[in-house]
Amino acid sequence: MSILNYFRKQKPSANIAKERLQIIISHERSARQQPDFLPRLQQDIVEVIAKYIAIDQDQVNVQLEHIGDNAILELNITMPEIALESSADD
Amino acid sequence: MSEIIVVTSGKGGVGKTTTSAAIAAGLAKQGHKTVVIDFDVGLRNLDIVMGCERRVVYDFVNIIHGEAALSQTLIKDKREPNLFILPASQTRDKEALTLDGVGRVLEELKQQFSYIICDSPAGIETGALMAMYYADRAIVVTNPEVSSVRDSDRILGILASKTRRAEQGETPISEHLLLTRYSLERVATGEMLSVQDVQEILAVPLLGVIPESKAVLRASNTGTPVIFDETSDAGQAYSDAVERLLGKDKPHRFIGEKKKGLFRRLFDRSKEEQLA
Ligand SMILES: Nc1ncnc2c1ncn2[C@@H]1O[C@H](COP(=O)(O)OP(=O)(O)OP(=O)(O)O)[C@@H](O)[C@H]1O
Numbered sequence A: 001m002s003i004l005n006y007f008r009k010q011k012p013s014a015n016i017a018k019e020r021l022q023i024i025i026s027h028e029r030s031a032r033q034q035p036d037f038l039p040r041l042q043q044d045i046v047e048v049i050a051k052y053i054a055i056d057q058d059q060v061n062v063q064l065e066h067i068g069d070n071a072i073l074e075l076n077i078t079m080p081e082i083a084l085e086s087s088a089d090d
Numbered sequence B: 001m002s003e004i005i006v007v008t009s010g011k012g013g014v015g016k017t018t019t020s021a022a023i024a025a026g027l028a029k030q031g032h033k034t035v036v037i038d039f040d041v042g043l044r045n046l047d048i049v050m051g052c053e054r055r056v057v058y059d060f061v062n063i064i065h066g067e068a069a070l071s072q073t074l075i076k077d078k079r080e081p082n083l084f085i086l087p088a089s090q091t092r093d094k095e096a097l098t099l100d101g102v103g104r105v106l107e108e109l110k111q112q113f114s115y116i117i118c119d120s121p122a123g124i125e126t127g128a129l130m131a132m133y134y135a136d137r138a139i140v141v142t143n144p145e146v147s148s149v150r151d152s153d154r155i156l157g158i159l160a161s162k163t164r165r166a167e168q169g170e171t172p173i174s175e176h177l178l179l180t181r182y183s184l185e186r187v188a189t190g191e192m193l194s195v196q197d198v199q200e201i202l203a204v205p206l207l208g209v210i211p212e213s214k215a216v217l218r219a220s221n222t223g224t225p226v227i228f229d230e231t232s233d234a235g236q237a238y239s240d241a242v243e244r245l246l247g248k249d250k251p252h253r254f255i256g257e258k259k260k261g262l263f264r265r266l267f268d269r270s271k272e273e274q275l276a
């Protein structure tokens, strides 16, 4: 590997930084607009689901949407494909 | 009309004090009567950066507690007649600042000064909240680095919710992004977030870009705000930022690519070859 290749390998690190930031910040911004209990509710839900299948924090999404006078609690859980067949062993 | 400007960041060590000193000195140089306040109770170092550490007698907390008058406490800069420093207390605990007390001192300062610059401590605790509470404008100091940008975003959220203007439903604090310790070379090699990246993520108007500069250490060694080093890159970048703060339209310097050296040219050529 030439010295030029060595430097070229470093090229994407700023890109990685930017992608990471976009994700972190969009999470935090949406959390900021929610009522206080939502993060804890989300955490509880993750814990309950984690008892049965391996699941990541970011696979559970809890949102409160306001439509007119009503608020709708929207719950989105992305289930890993394998988890539907086998159980908690991954 | 006077304005309160907070210099804040969340993350520590990104250049708030360097920036507070430079911006305050720059505004004073432009003929505006300016005071810069150190809100870092217990860890004061604005006085060091400004070179007046041996002239501190009373401090911010003494005024709040009625132990000294404002006139006894303010330190007049020896270089710039329009510039004054209000030092932080070194000994008292952080709870020494109260929202009411800070409000009273700021009201009194407003009678005399056009610009009041508040140098915030790091973090999002009492000291930082006090520094921003009464602000009309905020300079959010950010380094091109993941944790710093993330903390800046948190601070923007707090500025929009936990300040007087937010609580009273007034016009929101006007926010300015100041990107400091910027290295063009490292941006060019893709090792460092670019000004465009940071701006895209934070979506706050850009006040300026301050390059990573040897002049900053030199200035702090001698207790001189770096803006007084008029030939330095950082000094010039801060001067431009002050002009923008005053509403002038100045093109950004220190963000474009430098003339390519032999190495860069080789590098680019080999990249083109690879793409072909
Ligand atoms: N543009 C720059 N180029 C090089 N060094 C810099 C630059 N800006 C700041 N520094 C250096 O970074 C260090 C931290 O700066 P400074 O004290 O201004 O940060 P701060 O945000 O006030 O820190 P704290 O959060 O502890 O109050 C200092 O050593 C300073 O000299």
Ligand SMILES: [Mg+2]
Binding pocket: B016, B017, B018, B040, B045, B119, B120, B121
């Ligand atoms: Mg500081």
